[in-house]
Amino acid sequence: MAVSHVDPDQRALGPRNTNIPGSPVQYFINPIAIQSIIFSAVELGNTTILTTDSLQAFSANANLLPQTGSTSRITFPLAQGMGFVTAKYSNLQPLIQSSVFFRSVTIASASGNGIFKYRITLEDNKSWLLYAVPSNGVDPQLSLVSNTTMQGISNWSGFIQIAKNPAGPSGEYIYDNAAGVYPTAVSLTASTYSQTGTYQFQWTKAGLLGRNAPKLLMFALPHHVESFAGPTPFAKTALRLQTTTKGVATGIIADLWTLIEPSLPIDMNFSPWNGSLPQGRRSVNALSPAAIGIVNTVAAAEIRQDMANQTYLDSMYFSGKALSKFAALIYAVHEMCGEPDLARLGLGQLKLAFAKFSTNQQIYPLVYDAAWKGVVSSGAYVTGDHGQDFGSTYYNDHHFHYGYFIHAAAIIAYLDPSWLHLNKDWVNMLVRDAASPASNDPYFPFSRMFDWYHGHSWAKGLFESADAKDEESSSEDAFFAYAMKMWGRVTGDRSMEARGNLMLAVLARTLRNYFLMQEGNTNQPMEFVGNKVTGILFENKIDATTYFGNNLEYVHGIHMLPLLPYSALTRTPSFVLEEWSLFFDPANASAPDPASSVQGGWKGILYANLALIDPRRSWDFFAQRDFDMGWIDGGASRTWYLAWAAGLGGAP
16 A cells, blocks of 8 residues: 655646646646555565455445455555554564655654654655554564565554655654554544534544544645634644645644634525625515516516426436526525416416426436445436436435425425425425435435535546546536525425525635635645636646636536525625636626627526626626526526516625
């Protein structure tokens, strides 16, 4: 098992995009296969097998056995944020190797508690520390037998911990005082009170336990450090390590972290939401008579579209988008324009369209997968195409796909609570598939998509990837949390609503830190920040592109859609102003992609996004007399965009 850590000067930068002001690089990537330290054993060879066990949301064990059935093994207890890489040896002869080559290995004085310590310098001039903790007090006698290999004694049992030390004696002191214990599992708890959300990570640890056992050394990401509360800020150390795509991590000496989000969007509902207004007045329902007249005129045509044909597609994603757009349209007509009869006409059609899915009569019905415990599209099973519906059968994008159905269901149930008794269980199933809150749920894993450590979801399912998991659409990630929050509200599930509020608040923080990059962002490389959005954020690289093209309206628009109340929380006015002014403002002669020249539905997305900073200009665009409906994509309506811009203050 190889251990690698990449410093900023080792990154590979892509070509500069000279079409963008400042010419930021297209991508950056961290080199892989730098085998700085390798855990092995003399007994491992061609018959070695890899197994895993104790698979949990934040931790897992990986095991290397010399051969099938062997009682000897190396077990690696892996946990997000762990300060050491730990290898537990059982009756093996340890080998510690390096493909970078050992420059020097020094046996240091034992750090206490029967721990044997070694200082390692590699040929790249990087310093590492090794701590060996025997189970029976026997010195492992690790010795350098070549410039690539350290070897210990036979039949040794215990655990070995490795850590990179970039901080000299001060870093070594921190590691010395944390060595001998390691995390084996993590418990996440959360609570909310009014606008404040609190969540905690509590680690279970193993190793040298007892009254004087050291506390765990764990690494916190920048958004964690911003949120720390209670005693946790005082547990910070001066130890820092660069991460691959999340800035610089900070070493924390604690077995428990407490984090607080102080501004939950508890007053956000289905109406346009303006975060700059006082609490309790931020959701805007009231429109001017002039605005209502224009919105109703447009709605009278759009609400009579063929909902059945627009929603009955061979894709859960595109079907869900259509259901969601009609739901938002109907809500605007009913609640913001005061036209219940017109809304009732659309609501009846929407219920019928939704029933195709809730009764599992869509083109590719959903099936339950007992292997990975989830509800998946049968599309890939029927067609043989693993990529059908963006890989939904193999768990790609479930929060994106199901979020649209949950949002549509929440609006239907809000307008007609009697609809719930036939549909509540089906929608709850979708929520559980992507975001089950229970670690003991027998049918779904805990929080399949949303990674509470990283503070956002990963879209990649079961597909292997050289650069690990990724997320493209940060906005659809937040949309799922918003949809879940609103479904919890209309069903009276206060716990679900609270989880959605907390997820939204965490996402607002992580998107600002990692995905939506304002000037001065220090978490992403300065050569890349000028792109303003990440495009696709992988665990090992970030590439300012999309899976469907490089147009700037694609790269940025995928982080905008769908434009709904949550957008005003996650897309701050200061960020939107920077992005619009630099890339899309027709008044800026040097803008590389002026919105006025963009074609198709992406044009509508850009101008709906503009409402977050200039709602009058957005309103004027959608209210123009000769409006081209080709500017509205399949997941939106002109009715909603008008109501959205008007609610944010854009209507006359």
